[in-house]
Amino acid sequence: MEINPEQQPISTPKATTIPSNSSLSLPLMGCGTWAWGNRLLWGYNPTMDNDLQAVFNLAVSQGVTLFDTGDSYGTGKLNGRSELLLGRFFTAYQGLNKDKICLATKLAPYPWRLTRNSMINAGKASAQRVGRNLDLVQMHWSTANYAPWQEHALLQGLGDLYEQGLVKAIGLSNYGPKRLKKVHQQLASRGISIATLQVQYSLLSTYPVTELGVKDVCDELGIQLIAYSPLALGLLTGKFSEKGSFPKGLRGILCRQLLPKIKALLDCLQEIASLRNKTMSQVALNWCICKGTIPIPGAKNIQQMQDNLGAIGWQLNDEEITELDRIAEKLEKKMVQNIFQTK
Numbered sequence: 216m217e218i219n220p221e222q223q224p225i226s227t228p229k230a231t232t233i234p235s236n237s238s239l240s241l242p243l244m245g246c247g248t249w250a251w252g253n254r255l256l257w258g259y260n261p262t263m264d265n266d267l268q269a270v271f272n273l274a275v276s277q278g279v280t281l282f283d284t285g286d287s288y289g290t291g292k293l294n295g296r297s298e299l300l301l302g303r304f305f306t307a308y309q310g311l312n313k314d315k316i317c318l319a320t321k322l323a324p325y326p327w328r329l330t331r332n333s334m335i336n337a338g339k340a341s342a343q344r345v346g347r348n349l350d351l352v353q354m355h356w357s358t359a360n361y362a363p364w365q366e367h368a369l370l371q372g373l374g375d376l377y378e379q380g381l382v383k384a385i386g387l388s389n390y391g392p393k394r395l396k397k398v399h400q401q402l403a404s405r406g407i408s409i410a411t412l413q414v415q416y417s418l419l420s421t422y423p424v425t426e427l428g429v430k431d432v433c434d435e436l437g438i439q440l441i442a443y444s445p446l447a448l449g450l451l452t453g454k455f456s457e458k459g460s461f462p463k464g465l466r467g468i469l470c471r472q473l474l475p476k477i478k479a480l481l482d483c484l485q486e487i488a489s490l491r492n493k494t495m496s497q498v499a500l501n502w503c504i505c506k507g508t509i510p511i512p513g514a515k516n517i518q519q520m521q522d523n524l525g526a527i528g529w530q531l532n533d534e535e536i537t538e539l540d541r542i543a544e545k546l547e548k549k550m551v552q553n554i555f556q557t558k
């Protein structure tokens with residue numbers, strides 16, 4: 216594939232803010248913090264905390280000011296760990312862009328959360344862990360696929376958090392276009408808008424956008440789409456190979472299943488990356504940005520954050536995007552979709 220150098224925009228290192236229909240200030244890229252407290256999938260332990268704080272500080276100083284957490288990130292003895300760490304790092308940080316920081320949590324519709332009050336209480340508990348009100352509170356997933364009767368009250372509670380001034384904006388997660396439209400109507404009847412929707416979106420998870428068409432509906436309703444797992448849990452960084460060692464547990468299984476099937480995509484990412492003097496992660500994240508989404512890659516150390524920051528300040532050209540799209544579409548295997556993703 217040939218790249219026309221005239222189409223390569225000039226690089227600017229800092230993340231800039233994108234327009235939003237709420238009072239939120241959202242950057243071009245954010246940072247996910249699922250790994251900041253999750254032992255099972257991500258191998259978190261508290262000795263990582265200094266590294267995580269360094270990630271936070273670097274990100275904010277470079278304009279990556281959106282941090283995505285969840286009240287289910289850290290369970291058992293680590294209950295709410297990710298929110299606690301974010302709050303601690305936020306309080307300690309005194310540098311550039313502090314005023315732009317957007318702390319976003321997701322409240323899980325646990326089976327024992329049944330009333331609108333339970334959502335308000337959950338929002339307050341998250342705020343207590345963070346040490347201040349959250350900027351954005353999102354419904355972590357819809358219960359529509361398995362307990363449709365549960366959802367209405369919880370969404371009303373989410374709206375209450377906004378009306379009571381406990382959050383600046385509200386959002387959803389793992390909703391497809393049909394559900395999104397319904398919830399939009401319900402909340403709009405109370406004069407409340409949905410600021411953001413997050414779905415699993417990457418070159419290995421195009422389903423919510425290409426098959427469900429969720430981006431078009433977001434655009435129509437003025438909702439900002441956030442791309443979670445934009446590096447496909449690390450697969451798109453190129454650091455795992457068929458012959459090399461795999462991470463433990465579920466991610467190892469995923470590597471074994473997917474790596475033999477996604478070689479064409481990884482080769483294409485690698486080719487673009489070397490022609491551009493970028494890394495594969497940077498190309499994969501830039502693709503998300505070019506698609507009008509805000510990627511929120513997780514990062515566990517300063518090297519990863521430094522690398523991910525290089526996704527900002529330039530843009531893939533149309534030719535490169537078309538080639539990546541073409542190859543991604545033809546892959547026989549992709550990431551498994553979240554079981555809670557609705558239509």
Ligand SMILES: NC(=O)c1ccc[n+]([C@@H]2O[C@H](COP(=O)([O-])OP(=O)(O)OC[C@H]3O[C@@H](n4cnc5c(N)ncnc54)[C@H](OP(=O)(O)O)[C@@H]3O)[C@@H](O)[C@H]2O)c1
Nearest residue numbers: 247248249283443444445446447448449452512513519522
């Ligand atoms: N709404 C939802 O249901 C939902 C679901 C999933 C995620 N999310 C959100 O989305 C965020 C991001 O997704 P994710 O954490 O699942 O996956 P991801 O961003 O695709 O992958 C992140 C992982 O890849 C590795 N990594 C990151 N940058 C790297 C780099 N430059 N070079 C090499 N390795 C790198 C790190 O793990 P290792 O060092 O261990 O390899 C990191 O934890 C989460 O933290 C969470 O906030 C939301």
